[in-house]
Amino acid sequence: MANRLTKIYTRTGDKGETGLASGERVAKDSAIMHAQGDVDELNSLLGLLACKLEGDICLGVKTIQNDLFDLGGELSCAQPLIKQDRIDWLEQKLDQLNEDLPVLKEFILPGGGEAASLCHLARSVCRRAERHLVTANREAEISALLLAYINRLSDLLFVMARFITRQQGESEVYWQSSRIQEE
Numbered sequence: 001m002a003n004r005l006t007k008i009y010t011r012t013g014d015k016g017e018t019g020l021a022s023g024e025r026v027a028k029d030s031a032i033m034h035a036q037g038d039v040d041e042l043n044s045l046l047g048l049l050a051c052k053l054e055g056d057i058c059l060g061v062k063t064i065q066n067d068l069f070d071l072g073g074e075l076s077c078a079q080p081l082i083k084q085d086r087i088d089w090l091e092q093k094l095d096q097l098n099e100d101l102p103v104l105k106e107f108i109l110p111g112g113g114e115a116a117s118l119c120h121l122a123r124s125v126c127r128r129a130e131r132h133l134v135t136a137n138r139e140a141e142i143s144a145l146l147l148a149y150i151n152r153l154s155d156l157l158f159v160m161a162r163f164i165t166r167q168q169g170e171s172e173v174y175w176q177s178s179r180i181q182e183e
Contacts, residue, residue: 021077031136036075038129039150043068045122052115057164060093064153071146075136082145090152097156097163111173112165119161126154 017025018033026032043065050061070081110120130150136142165172 020075021073031132031139032075035129035132035136036072038125038132039068039072039075042122042125042129043072045118045125049115049118049122052118053164057160057167060160063089064156067149071149074143074146080143080145082143082149084145087145087148087152090149090156094152094156094159098159101159101162101166107175108162109173109175110161112161113168113170115168116161116165116170119157119164123154123157123161126150126157130154 016028018028019025020032046061046065046068050058050065053061067082067086070086073079074081110124111117112120130147133142133147133150137147162172
């Protein structure tokens, strides 16, 4: 890291603008800042999830956190940081974790224990980040690799939640139609 922050506040954002790493000033409520905020929130949530995990699954979450920091950096400086190999890694993890899971025959609800529930919450924040990235892409072109990464990540978080449920000896929560419950 070339520059160290010695002073945290700058007062440059007091009027509702912030600076990107590229030097460009943007409104704090711009689409790109919504996307960056969602990515930051997702990263924080994954940090909490990592506290509830051990072993390879924990290392995987921490790897994703580093990727998300790169993704946010790319949004800020418009320099390519997310490469195809990161998407390939997500797909390999998806296949690996999904391999021994039972086939889904019903929809599942978020749940399955505390760690799995956090993972489901992370998935929903990831989907929001994806929506904001799509919106930001309309204003200024975003790398297709970023969009693919965040899309694949939400899939991985779904499978990861199922894997964690099983790994921790919990049970998946299946959706039941309210029509069925009333009969």
